[in-house]
Amino acid sequence: MKILVNGAWRETGAADLAAALEELGYGGSTVATALNGEFVPANLRAAAALAEDDRLEVLAPMQGG
Amino acid sequence: MLKVYDTELRSRLMLGTSRYPSPAVLAEAVRASRAEVVTVSLRRESGGERAGQGFWSLVRDLGVRVLPNTAGCHSVKEAVTTARMAREVFGTSWIKLEVIGEDDTLHPDVFGLMEAARILCGEGFQVFPYTTEDLVAADKLLAAGCRVLMPWGAPIGSGRGLNNLFGLKALRAHFPDVPLVIDAGIGVPSHATQAMELGFDAVLINTAVANAADPVRMAEAFAQAVEAGVAARQAGPIEPRDLAVPSTPVIGTAILR
Numbered sequence: 666m667k668i669l670v671n672g673a674w675r676e677t678g679a680a681d682l683a684a685a686l687e688e689l690g691y692g693g694s695t696v697a698t699a700l701n702g703e704f705v706p707a708n709l710r711a712a713a714a715l716a717e718d719d720r721l722e723v724l725a726p727m728q729g730g
Numbered sequence: 731m732l733k734v735y736d737t738e739l740r741s742r743l744m745l746g747t748s749r750y751p752s753p754a755v756l757a758e759a760v761r762a763s764r765a766e767v768v769t770v771s772l773r774r775e776s777g778g779e780r781a782g783q784g785f786w787s788l789v790r791d792l793g794v795r796v797l798p799n800t801a802g803c804h805s806v807k808e809a810v811t812t813a814r815m816a817r818e819v820f821g822t823s824w825i826k827l828e829v830i831g832e833d834d835t836l837h838p839d840v841f842g843l844m845e846a847a848r849i850l851c852g853e854g855f856q857v858f859p860y861t862t863e864d865l866v867a868a869d870k871l872l873a874a875g876c877r878v879l880m881p882w883g884a885p886i887g888s889g890r891g892l893n894n895l896f897g898l899k900a901l902r903a904h905f906p907d908v909p910l911v912i913d914a915g916i917g918v919p920s921h922a923t924q925a926m927e928l929g930f931d932a933v934l935i936n937t938a939v940a941n942a943a944d945p946v947r948m949a950e951a952f953a954q955a956v957e958a959g960v961a962a963r964q965a966g967p968i969e970p971r972d973l974a975v976p977s978t979p980v981i982g983t984a985i986l987r
Contacts, residue, residue, distance in 0.1 A: 694782075696819070704814040707818060724774060724812075724815055726770055726786035727771050729801055
C-alpha cells in the first residue's frame, strides 16, 4: 500500500506503524511519530494499523531557537 | 538562583542551538556561554540520513538541560501535537510553546497560545510560552497554568533589542514574582545587560551568537553581559534625571576669579 511519509509517497508492506518504521530505516532511532496528524506514542506503534493513503510524520531532535 | 518550575538555575543565559556554522562551533559556544539550558526542536527525519541522531548525541554530551520548542506551529493543534512528540523524544515536560500568528514578524498568536497552554498544562507539561509584553495575555497565560513567561524583546532574529521598553517595564512591574525570560530579538550583549538591569530573570539568545563572526567569543561576551546586568540590578541602579548634578563636592571650591 501507499502511505505519505514526511511528505513523500512510499510503498510499504508493513501492517502497522512499528513495522513501517523498521522497513523505512528508522530502526533504533530516537524519533517521535504522528499518524494522520495525531501523536502515536512509541508503546502504541505496534497497535497502530496502517491504511492506504495514511499520512505519517517521523520527527527527530533538531537544532532550534 | 533562578527557579523555573521546580528547577534551580545558576546561569541566566539560555542558548538556542540553531544556525551555527558547524556542530563543533555550537558545542564550543554552549560551553563558552555557561548556559545550563539550550533550546531544541523536532523536524522531519530521513530514514537514510538520520541527521537528527547525530545532533541529539552532541546535545546530550553537553550535559545541559533541553527546552524543546514548537517553532513553526501556526495552530493550537500543531503546537499541542508537537509538544506531545517532544516530551517523548526529549524526556522532559518542559516545552517552549510557540504559536505563530503572523509570518513577517513571527508575532505570537496569543489567543492560540492561551488555548494550547491550557491544554498542555492540563497534561502535566511545564509550559514556557513565547508571548508578547501584553499584560492581559500574560495574566491569562498564568491563569492557564504557566509559571514562567517568555516575552519577546523584538521579532525573532531581528537583533533589535528591547523594542517596547515601556511595555516590558510594565510587565516586570506587574508580575514581580513570575520568572520572565526575554526571548527573541536580542542583538548584542548590551541588550542582554539592559534586560537584566530592568529586572528580567533571564535571556534566551540564538541568532546573535550563532550568526556572529566568532560565535564562541560572542557566547562568552553574552555570558559576561548577563552577569554584569544581574550584578547591576542587585546593586540598585540610580534613576536617570534631566539636569546635571555635580559629582565633585561643591563645598570647598576655590574662588579664583
